[in-house]
Amino acid sequence: MEEKAITAEQMRHYDSFTINTIGVPSLVLMERAALAVRDEILNAYPLNLGHVVVVAGSGNNGGDGLDVARLLHIAGVKVTILNVGNPDHASEEHRVQDHICQYYQIPQTTDLAILDQATLVVDALFGIGIDRVVKGDYAAAIDAINASDAVVIAVDMPSGINTDTGEVMGTAVKADVTVTFAFNKVGLTTDAGKEYAGRVAIADDMGTYAVDD
Ligand SMILES: NC(=O)C1=CN([C@@H]2O[C@H](COP(=O)(O)OP(=O)(O)OC[C@H]3O[C@@H](n4cnc5c(N)ncnc54)[C@H](O)[C@@H]3O)[C@@H](O)[C@H]2O)[C@H](O)CC1
Numbered sequence: 655m656e657e658k659a660i661t662a663e664q665m666r667h668y669d670s671f672t673i674n675t676i677g678v679p680s681l682v683l684m685e686r687a688a689l690a691v692r693d694e695i696l697n698a699y700p701l702n703l704g705h706v707v708v709v710a711g712s713g714n715n716g717g718d719g720l721d722v723a724r725l726l727h728i729a730g731v732k733v734t735i736l737n738v739g740n741p742d743h744a745s746e747e748h749r750v751q752d753h754i755c756q757y758y759q760i761p762q763t764t765d766l767a768i769l770d771q772a773t774l775v776v777d778a779l780f781g782i783g784i785d786r787v788v789k790g791d792y793a794a795a796i797d798a799i800n801a802s803d804a805v806v807i808a809v810d811m812p813s814g815i816n817t818d819t820g821e822v823m824g825t826a827v828k829a830d831v832t833v834t835f836a837f838n839k840v841g842l843t844t845d846a847g848k849e850y851a852g853r854v855a856i857a858d859d860m861g862t863y864a865v866d867d
Pocket residue numbers: 665669680683684687711712713714715716717718745779780781782783784785786787788789792809810811823835836860862
C-alpha cells in the first residue's frame with residue numbers, strides 16, 4: 655500500500671488540531687520531534703559525532719534544532735549552534751528552546767566558518783514553513799552546508815525544498831538523511847525532493863493526530 659504523503663497545509667492542520675483541540679502542548683510535540691532526530695543520530699548508523707553543528711533558523715524548525723542540540727549535549731556530544739536569521743523574529747517555542755540551551759551553556763555562533771569543524775551538520779533552518787525563495791544569509795548558510803564535507807541530517811525537510819512540490823526554492827540543503835515528522839511529505843516523493851532529502855526516515859510516533867482520517 656502506497657505510503658501516505660501529506661502537504662504542509664495538512665501537517666499544520668494536524669498540528670493545530672493536536673495542540674488546540676486535543677490539548678497536547680506544542681513544546682511536547684517539539685520534544686517528541688527532537689527525540690526522533692536524536693535517536694536517528696545516536697542509534698541509526700555509525701556517525702562521526704566529533705563535532706556536531708546545529709544550523710538553526712528562527713522558526714519552529716530552528717526550535718527543533720535547538721532541542722536536538724540540547725539532547726545531544728546532555729548525551730555528551732560536542733555541539734555548537736550556528737544561528738541564522740533575525741533572532742528578533744524567533745517563535746515562542748524557539749525562545750524557550752534557546753533559553754534552555756543558554757542554561758546548558760551550549761556554544762552558539764553566527765559565524766559560518768564553524769562549519770569547517772563540523773563532522774555532522776543538523777539542518778534546522780527551515781521545515782514546512784518555507785514560503786518563498788531563499789536569499790541572503792539563509793542562502794549563504796545553505797551553500798556553506800553543501801560545501802562542507804560533513805554528513806548532513808535534515809530536520810523535517812531539507813531546507814530550501816518546497817514541502818508540497820519538491821522544487822528547489824533558489825537553493826537547498828543536500829542532506830544524507832531527512833527525519834520528517836508524522837508522515838512523509840508530498841515534496842519528498844518527487845525526483846527533486848528525493849535528490850535533496852537523501853534517505854527519508856519518517857518519525858511516525860510523534861503524537862500528531864491525523865484528523866482527516
Ligand atoms: N508535529 C510536527 O510536525 C511538529 C513540527 N514542528 C516543526 O515546526 C516546523 C514548522 O515551523 P514554522 O515556524 O512554521 O516554519 P519554519 O521553521 O519551517 O520556517 C521559519 C519561518 O521562516 C520564514 N520563511 C519562510 N521561507 C523563508 C525564506 N525563503 N527566507 C526567509 N524566511 C523564510 C517563515 O516566516 C517561517 O515561519 C516544522 O517543519 C517542524 O520542524 C514543531 O516543532 C513541533 C511539531
